[in-house]
Amino acid sequence: MKVVLRDEVPSLGRRGDICDVADGYAQNYLIPKGLAIRATRGSEREAEAMRRRREIADAAVLSEAQEMAGRLAGCSIRVVARAGEAGRLYGSVNAVNLAAAIAEQERVVLEPEMLDVPEPIKEVGTYAVAVKPHPEVATEVTVEVVAEA
Structure with missing residues (x-):
């Protein structure tokens, strides 16, 4: 079953990633805990938006770390x-x-x-x-x- 991760799952990926997992894992663990939603066309567009926001946030964290390193x-x-x-x-x-x-x-x-x-x-x-x-x-x-x- 294809799912869109709504939060980081250590063994699978980060928020916005589309993963193919076992049906039981998705239905019994990921979806009930709110860690993922079933992948549909609409949720895939939402996943793309999540990935873009994540990349922007990651770039901001990286630039802040580079500034810290420059000061130190x-x-x-x-x-x-x-x-x-x-x-x-x-x-x-x-x-x-x-x-x-x-x-x-x-x-x-x-x-x-x-x-x-x-x-x-x-x-x-x-x-x-x-x-x-x-x-x-x-x-x-x-x-x-x-x-x-």
Whole structure:
């Protein structure tokens, strides 16, 4: 059965996509939950309109991510943390701390998931952190962790 997706379904597609699925899957799951409607000529025109709106929204999100990356490219973020004599931090600096520092210092709001910090930073020093505000956009910031005076 051909259906038009009204919402994103991870294993099938995104809003506005026309998919061919098993009759039982469509009738017992997708249609009752409001995730899809049966594909007709009218619903196919509606699906085309949904896809156009989705493409416009995706382009806006991409341009916003590119602008964010442009503002962050090459910038240096300074994080102050408590540290011992040998430069070892008493806690650690993770993606949440870095996102807050970037928001405070550069006025760019990022989700912690956008920062590629493989493991928390536990020592004073300078680190390069990859920032991915969108799957197609990436940049790098320099993070300088200094001991609290």
